Amino acid sequence: MNNPYIKEGNSIKLEVNIIPPPQPLDGVIENIFDDYLVIKCTHSYIQKEPQKVSCTIPHNEKVCMFPSTLERSNENIVFVSMPEVHTVKLIQRRQYVRVPLITDITCYLLVINNTAVIGDKAFSATIKNISAGGVLIASKLSIPEQSIFGFELKIEDKNFVFTACVVRNMKNHQDQVFEHGCEFIGLDDKDRETLISFCSRENNKVK
Structure with missing residues (x-):
């Protein structure tokens, strides 16, 4: 090819x-x-x-x-x-619109340090922004890069379950939290289209 x-x-x-x-x-x-x-x-x-x-x-x-x-x-x-x-x-690159979204969520660890997590291992986090490609969350816990977690989020009166992989972990010294840049994985086309539409509308509100 x-x-x-x-x-x-x-x-x-x-x-x-x-x-x-x-x-x-x-x-x-x-x-x-x-x-x-x-x-x-x-x-x-x-x-x-x-x-x-x-x-x-x-x-x-x-x-x-x-x-x-x-x-x-x-x-x-x-x-x-x-x-x-x-x-x-x-x-x-950056095909998807990223919009602020301050929402508290509960995250459930699925994989950490390249090992599947057995049982419910949850941590609290706050979504800071979101796009159809991924999400930025803040947490008091430092979650290693390549960790995978799931969380539920309501969009347009419907509950969605997302799976995300941590690709970036940074300490926010001002707020004393860790900010995690995450990519969505296993997202089907229908759910991605819902996110694209939601982010587009939210982006138009702030213009």
Whole structure:
């Protein structure tokens, strides 16, 4: 495939569709063959059966996204099928409108330090802003990056359950809280469209 984004040495993010929850993996494309990509991940991957996977290759101005299948793995090396040309999409970075939303929520940890959490492990947090791509939350607890949690949020009189992965953790010294930038994972198209519409309307209110 002649695609400037699918190149050896490029970083790639994988979201393996294991439920619950989807498993995020970060890696680098090491080799490209006619039928598959060889990706070296930062963590080992232990699933043995082929799994559907959503792939994201970030770039300076655009992001390359496509669905595929994770065929097999060898510790931290995974083999992903080459995507069909018509399934590869390019979107602008910061495609989604981000709006302030001060709302208290209860979060339930699903994965921490690359280990599934057994039992109910909850923490309180406050949403500071949200988009169709992710959410910024503040908490007195410091949640490690790559941790995965779920939470419920009411939008347009309907309760939604979201799953998010912590991609950034920063200490807010002024407010004495930790701010966590999180990406939504496993979000279906219908729920994402609801978020896009909600954020668009909220954004128009403040203009």
